[in-house]
Amino acid sequence: xxxxxxxxxxxxxxxxxxxxxxxxxxxxxxxxxxxxxxxxxxxxxxxxxxxxxxxxxxxxxxxxxxxxxxxxxxxxxxxxxxxxxxxxxxxxxxxxxxxxxxxxxxxxxxxxxxxxxxxxxxxxxxxxxxxxxxxxxxxxxxxxxxxxxxxxxxxxxxxxxxxxxxxxxxxxxxxxxxxxxxxxxxxxxxxxxxxxxxxxxxxxxxxxxxxxxxxxxxxxxxxxxxxxxxxxxxx
Numbered sequence: 463x464x465x466x467x468x469x470x471x472x473x474x475x476x477x478x479x480x481x482x483x484x485x486x487x488x489x490x491x492x493x494x495x496x497x498x499x500x501x502x503x504x505x506x507x508x509x510x511x512x513x514x515x516x517x518x519x520x521x522x523x524x525x526x527x528x529x530x531x532x533x534x535x536x537x538x539x540x541x542x543x544x545x546x547x548x549x550x551x552x553x554x555x556x557x558x559x560x561x562x563x564x565x566x567x568x569x570x571x572x573x574x575x576x577x578x579x580x581x582x583x584x585x586x587x588x589x590x591x592x593x594x595x596x597x598x599x600x601x602x603x604x605x606x607x608x609x610x611x612x613x614x615x616x617x618x619x620x621x622x623x624x625x626x627x628x629x630x631x632x633x634x635x636x637x638x639x640x641x642x643x644x645x646x647x648x649x650x651x652x653x654x655x656x657x658x659x660x661x662x663x664x665x666x667x668x669x670x671x672x673x674x675x676x677x678x679x680x681x682x683x684x685x686x687x688x689x690x691x692x693x694x695x696x697x
Contacts, residue, residue, distance in 0.1 A: 472478065 469475075
């Protein structure tokens, strides 16, 4: 049995659908009313600006309206003491100069310590420059980015030196291996030449043949027998 249509939270029920449509319609009406009010306020402001502009016209000519952020201070300055106003202007000028110097508006180059004529001033400037140098060095040492970059440079330098050393040792080992190989090849050539020369000498001295040896032995025995027979006949 399907009980979903009987539930109050069913989003597809006719009652809930009608409620959603009603809420959407009310939201649209509120949005349109808000836009109308905004347009009305904007039109009223524009009308007031136009009215104020029309009042600035006098005798067919538009009067210049000066806008100042310090209108109240200017009105007060008109009624203050001239000496006070003069001092105030000097103070403002000094503040403006200091702000310009800080922002780089006007460059005031300070003479170096070695260009000063007064020895005491020169020593003081020298001490100040040394103090500034030590301060800059301390800031550079304490800067994490600077320390990281210096460590990286040291590591790169060490790696390069290590590569150079390894390359040099590798070149030395290669030269040693080449010399050893050349020595082995020279010794092998000498050994082969000795074997070949020995083989050539053995080929030049012929070995005695068995048949010729038997012939010579037989001839020698025959000659010796005939000599003995001749001796017997003589006797």
